[in-house]
Amino acid sequence: MTMSVCQFMFRKLAGLAGAVLSGGFALPALASSYGAGIENSQWYLSESVFECSLVHSVPGYGRAVFSHRAGENLSFFLESETSMMRPGRGQLVVEAPAWRPGVAPRAIGAVTVSDNRRAVILGNREATLVAQGLLQGMRPTVTRVAWYDDRPIRVHLSNVNFSGPYSGYRECVTGLLPVNYDQIRRSRVPFASGSTSLSDADRQLLDNIVTYVVADSTVERVFVDGHSDSVGSRIDNRALSEERANVVADYLRSRGMQEDLLIVRAQGDQFPVSRRHADNRRTTIRLQRQGERPDLQQASGPGTDFSG
Known part of the structure; x- marks a missing residue:
């Protein structure tokens, strides 16, 4: 005798219930x-x-x-x-x-x-x-x-x-600044051997830094530190690092950076960051906000770049 649809569904449901009760099947x-x-x-x-x-x-x-x-x-x-x-x-x-x-x-x-x-x-x-x-x-x-x-x-x-x-x-x-604090709080301008010239890319970076600092009233210090490689005399290297620092600082001032924010220093060749001379020819820019702990003013060891 042919099983009706109702009988078939009843048996399927009964079988499913039995499987659940016996632990053989778990409902999702x-x-x-x-x-x-x-x-x-x-x-x-x-x-x-x-x-x-x-x-x-x-x-x-x-x-x-x-x-x-x-x-x-x-x-x-x-x-x-x-x-x-x-x-x-x-x-x-x-x-x-x-x-x-x-x-x-x-x-x-x-x-x-x-x-x-x-x-x-x-x-x-x-x-x-x-x-x-x-x-x-x-x-x-x-x-x-x-x-x-x-x-x-x-x-x-x-x-x-x-x-x-x-x-x-x-x-x-559409009104956002071109950069945020994390992107420019520590920046670096590289120089060729014996050079103090800024490239277009350097000027764009410095423009962005000025734009940010003008907008963020919590920035209380801008450290500009010039560095050189160790080729040549230490006296000449210090003079070159000072010129590099001043080139960057002068550009920042010309774009609207307040004078009282700037701390400009010449470090010469005493704080190398690499064994490669090209990496050490640089000026670093470091921003410090109110309430931030100032970085140590002493280098902690060889290769430490405390300034930027």
């Missing part, structure tokens, strides 16, 4: 999902000439941040006070929110999940794809297994109220 763990809903989704723009950022609160998890520092590209990170995802390889997809059924998800690729406070950090390409997904009304989602068990953790970003702050972010980016 349910995912824990974190993200803002329509009623509480907000994006906040923070803007300055130093950095433009978009911050989004992810309830139950932490926050998501698009960050664009001066002199760098757009980046993105997920931040949480507690480690919720197990370190390892996670997945990033751009999927449709619940109110847009039928739209296929788009995989961006694997992401590295760490046990740091910033568990997920994305570079410019991935961050741009995430932003584009939000602008298209999609929901970027990071999935990774939980720290303490095998259930998946899903952290998703809401596109609600994103487009307005993103427009402000794009406008903010």
Whole structure:
């Protein structure tokens, strides 16, 4: 006698239940999902000439941040006070929110999940794809297994109220400084043997330093130290290093650097950084902010470049 559809389904379900009770089959763990809903989704723009950022609160998890520092590209990170995802390889997809059924998800690729406070950090390409997904009304989602068990953790970003702050972010980016503090806090101008001439690349570097220092009122000292190689007499080398330091300092002044910030010193050949003579023919520029511990004013050993 032919088995009815109802009888077949009943037997299949009974068999499945028996397997679960006997320990022969495990149901997949349910995912824990974190993200803002329509009623509480907000994006906040923070803007300055130093950095433009978009911050989004992810309830139950932490926050998501698009960050664009001066002199760098757009980046993105997920931040949480507690480690919720197990370190390892996670997945990033751009999927449709619940109110847009039928739209296929788009995989961006694997992401590295760490046990740091910033568990997920994305570079410019991935961050741009995430932003584009939000602008298209999609929901970027990071999935990774939980720290303490095998259930998946899903952290998703809401596109609600994103487009307005993103427009402000794009406008903010146009006003960013050409460099940030980390990029120019220690800079180096190289010189050819016996030369005190600045190249176009040197002038561009010094222009960027002046632009930054003028904008950052927390910079309280700019150390300019001239150096030479050890070829020739020590007296001549000291004179040459002084001229190199003055060439750089004079250019900084001519571009608007305040005189009271500058500390100009000639070091001669006493602080080599390399056995290669070319590496030692230089002027170094070091910026010091308020509250930063000044570097030691004595060289700690051979090859130490304390000044820059």
